[in-house]
Amino acid sequence: MNGAESLIKTLVDSGVEVCFTNPGTSEMHFVAALDEVEGMRCVLCLFEGVVSGAAHGYAVMARKPASTLLHLGPGLGNALANVHNARKGHVPVVNIVGDHATYHLEYDAPLTSDIEAIAGPVSHWVYSSTAAEDIARDAAVAVQQAGHGQVATLILPADVSWGDNPNGAAAPAELPALTAVASDRIERAQAMLRSGKQTVIMIGGREVSAAQGEQLSRIAQASGARVLTETFPSRVRRGAGTAAIERLPYLAELAIEELKGTEQLILLGADAPVSFFAYPNVPSVLTPPDCEVLPLAGPDDDIDGALAALVKALQAGDIAPQLRPLQLPEAPVGALDANSAAQALAHHLPEDAIVVDEGITSGLACFPVTAGARPHDWLNLTGGSIGWGLPAAVGAAIAQPDRKVVCLEGDGSAMYTIQSLWTMAREQLDVTVVLFNNRKYSVLEVEFARTGARGGKPGPKAASSLAIGSPDMDFQAMASGMGVRATVATTAEEFSEQLADAMAHRGPCLIDARVPPLELGW
Known part of the structure; x- marks a missing residue:
């Protein structure tokens, strides 16, 4: 050997x-x-x-x-x-x-x-x-x-x-056990939850499971604390039948407002929240200056054990968790934009689907609108480096071949790793790519305005570096050329019909959804 x-x-x-x-x-x-x-x-x-x-x-x-x-x-x-x-x-x-x-x-x-x-x-x-x-x-x-x-x-x-290895294969590796949370931290969290102060529990990290959500709902009802997920946890179980947990907004100004008045922050798998970028006259740290922060458990700690201990300490085990009802919007009609696309996604998303979200600005509406959709897992871009969505959908489909994977993808970020489509076709993966095609680096237009560069309004050269039309990219042709079935949607009805067809059939496909960019008032 x-x-x-x-x-x-x-x-x-x-x-x-x-x-x-x-x-x-x-x-x-x-x-x-x-x-x-x-x-x-x-x-x-x-x-x-x-x-x-x-x-x-x-x-x-x-x-x-x-x-x-x-x-x-x-x-x-x-x-x-x-x-x-x-x-x-x-x-x-x-x-x-x-x-x-x-x-x-x-x-x-x-x-x-x-x-x-x-x-x-x-x-x-x-x-x-x-x-x-x-x-x-x-x-x-x-x-x-x-x-x-x-x-x-x-x-x-x-x-x-x-070279020859006379020793052959090694003994199988055993993954280490999750680290138990120290009892003094559990006691401190318990005291914070009983203090009567405005308290937020923020969960995140590698996964936020349905069971964790239910435990957090019990703790929140027993203590009066609010529960949030961090902005982009790797994986979240959500939809009908899961606990109603909101996520911290991405924009620093909105996150600061969300956390305003918070006196205590308890972290489970999440880091203390900071702004993604620095902006003039906007704080980097999103919590109030006098907020006490307790890192109760890290991503490799036993978060489930910590939650169970808190539920027991608060005598909350018999409290029924508050779960989201099934709320499916009607199939959309009229113009195709980010909102009508989100409505179609919530309407057609099958049970136990996996949503991989790199929709950037056009995908922003999809997360809140699908809160009451059929239960599903939602995967987020955790490190902010784009070109992740299409490849992550490949990996998710190989890990869970019996589940439908829906990849929400921006046109600009798709071009970083467009080769993923070829692997989807070669492996015959059950992935539907919703390609939001607005012919802009729309998120960078937003950031240009927020940084205040040139008064927030780009000149012609700057505007040219943020637009990705001229020539317009033909994603239907690119997908077809790599063996992936592809269609183009220009109205809400077309998009809804194409998405319904994709959900009903196995195999890779791409919907080129022609949507307008965000309106910034320039």
């Missing part, structure tokens, strides 16, 4: 059964080993940003690490944006990055680079294996390091991959 074979078998035995790949010469022995070792599904992606984004989507829905195979430092560099998103979302990923043979590095060949330095800022753990007999052990350590919510990057030199 060579190093690559022992590596793959160790990954499979440790529960890492899917590898999203874009290999090169240094990884050929890993690629060859895929035919020698049973159990690893190899998913080819045509750009490394798709590889890393797909691993993110898979890990969120599978609740276990995904793996990637990347080619040297440049391949890892191409993947970094979505590795960043995984790190910010507390999503477990094992990156396998090929490198030159150990004896070849001294010659500084054209593709030689400092892979450890490239990986470091977006990884919790980085290690370069040095011997074939150690690679299986190193792989098991990488899986353990990825655990429930970290990025582990294992560098695989070519000679380590092709």
Whole structure:
């Protein structure tokens, strides 16, 4: 058994059964080993940003690490944006990055680079294996390091991959248990909830489950506290039958208003809220200056155990949680815009769907309008680096092949990782892409105004750098060219009919929804 074979078998035995790949010469022995070792599904992606984004989507829905195979430092560099998103979302990923043979590095060949330095800022753990007999052990350590919510990057030199490993596969890695929340923090949270002060409980991190929502509803009713999710938790269970929890607004000014008067903030899996960007005359910290903040539990702590302890302490176990009723709007008619598209989505979304949200400005209406839709999971862009939505939909569909995946995607962000459509077609994934086509970087127009640059109004050169028409992109042609069925919708009726058809049939499809950009009054 060579190093690559022992590596793959160790990954499979440790529960890492899917590898999203874009290999090169240094990884050929890993690629060859895929035919020698049973159990690893190899998913080819045509750009490394798709590889890393797909691993993110898979890990969120599978609740276990995904793996990637990347080619040297440049391949890892191409993947970094979505590795960043995984790190910010507390999503477990094992990156396998090929490198030159150990004896070849001294010659500084054209593709030689400092892979450890490239990986470091977006990884919790980085290690370069040095011997074939150690690679299986190193792989098991990488899986353990990825655990429930970290990025582990294992560098695989070519000679380590092709060299003989007399030790064979390593013992399967066991993921560490979630850390129990210290009793003194539970007691402090209990005291805060009984204090009578204006208290907000904010939950976020890797996942907000239906059971957590119900426990939070009991706690809120018993204590008078308000409950919010952070703006972009990785995964949220929502819709009819789930607890009614609002999320913190994205815009700093609105978030500050939402938290106004808050005297105490209890954090579960979420960080203390700050503004996404700095703006003139807007505070970076969104909580009031005198607000007491208690980080009760981090993303890798036992949040369920902490909630159970609080429910018991507050004697709230018999309180019925307040759940959202099913509220489906009528199918829309008339003009197609962000609001009518959201109405159609809420009307047609099937039960237990997975919504991957990178709709940017055009998708803003979809989240509140679908609050009473059939129960579903909602995946958010956690690190703010665009080009995540299409790849994450690929990974989510592979992790949950029996569930419909709906990807809300902006036209500008789609072009970062448009190659995802090819993988959707190749793997015949059940993904419907709603492509909001407004021919603008509309979010940047919003940000231009908010920063006050040039008085908030762009000149002709600035406006040109924010518009992505001329020429207009033909997403129907691009999707069809990569094997994905595609249609164009210009009215609410057309969009609703096309979405209904997509929900009724399996397989990849794209709806090019021609919507107007936000009106900014310029």
